[in-house]
Amino acid sequence: MSRICELTGKGRQVGHNVSHANNKTKRTFLPNLQNVTLISDSLGRSIRLRVSTHGLRSVEHNGGLDNWLLKTRDEDLSLRARRLKREVRKASTQTAEAA
Template sequence: MSRVCELTGKGRLVGNNVSHANNRTKRVFLPNLQKVSLISDALGRAETFKVSTHGLRCVEHNGGLDNWLLKTKNEKLSDKAQKVKRKIKKAREQAEAAA
């Protein structure tokens, strides 16, 4: 899963370079991916993901990694992110049962 955001599913786009003479050649637009450690409040540890800068802003806007993963559909998430999402759900259920 290279060059794909693990949290938003944002991938590469294809387009054209257009010269002054209107010659068109194919090119690729890649997302701005960063390797980031995001802290999970429910798990109490950091998880590393390859995230686009747009995805990182979305995570911060929604209140952190836990909230973002629980609100996002599984189709958008990578396999690693889906595993973390399941662990977060399980940890939250255990915390609610204990309280």
């Protein structure tokens, strides 16, 4: 299982451990990923995702998964998030037409 956020696409970064003697050795910085269940109001179901804590804070700040997906540009989303955004947009337009 890859260490990539399913919403933001945030992945690992590469850097150095630097010793007191200024020796540098390669290391990786992994994102803080959590398995979460987010509820989509327009789809009427819950969605299980592996999200970074930064991405989770962004979703909560924007008022939920649906609002966050609709506000975020497609270039900033992962493939699975783009598909989810398409479903949310389709469901929200259908409910708007029915009302």
